[in-house]
Amino acid sequence: MIRTIIFAVALTLVLAACGEQTPGYPARQAPAGVLTDAAQIAAGRTLFHDKCATCHGHPDEGRSPRADFFQPPASDFSSPAYRTADPAYLFWRIEVGKTVEPYLSRGSVMPSWRGLSDEEIWQLVAYLRARAG
Numbered sequence: 001m002i003r004t005i006i007f008a009v010a011l012t013l014v015l016a017a018c019g020e021q022t023p024g025y026p027a028r029q030a031p032a033g034v035l036t037d038a039a040q041i042a043a044g045r046t047l048f049h050d051k052c053a054t055c056h057g058h059p060d061e062g063r064s065p066r067a068d069f070f071q072p073p074a075s076d077f078s079s080p081a082y083r084t085a086d087p088a089y090l091f092w093r094i095e096v097g098k099t100v101e102p103y104l105s106r107g108s109v110m111p112s113w114r115g116l117s118d119e120e121i122w123q124l125v126a127y128l129r130a131r132a133g
């Protein structure tokens with residue numbers, strides 16, 4: 001009996017931890033070709049340079065030392081993990097930034113980019129995936 005309770009508590013804790021790592025986000029399909037099209041990736045690069053590089057690092061810098069100034073730090077998009085990151089997740093994070101949990105209560109400084117068009121956000125997603133090491 002005790003073992004069953006301990007197991008149930010452990011399972012609940014593990015599930016809670018997992019849930020926090022992968023919050024729900026809406027399924028979205030990138031328009032055909034956008035993620036691999038050179039012109040879209042180049043447009044994403046320009047947007048990234050203008051709006052994101054101050055925190056996430058200039059493309060030619062790899063990663064800016066400023067990234068660690070934030071707590072939590074600005075994500076390192078030169079990491080190979082972003083090559084295969086779910087485009088729908090990246091789209092959602094760019095759209096909502098720090099305005100949703102758990103990022104809000106962690107003290108994230110990631111702005112919400114709702115002001116950008118869907119096309120621009122997909123261009124950024126394409127660039128982040130192409131940029132990854």
Ligand code: HEC
Nearest residue numbers: 051052055070072073074075090093094103108109110124
């Ligand atoms: C003011 C600094 C700042 C700016 C500007 C900024 N970000 Fe962020 N961003 C952060 C921080 C800090 C995090 C890590 C905390 C978090 O996940 O909210 C982050 C997280 C992210 C994530 C989630 C990464 C992951 O692995 O979960 C994405 C995607 C992202 N940023 C994309 C962008 C894009 C695209 C732009 C430009 C349009 C941008 N950011 C501009 C600070 C910034």
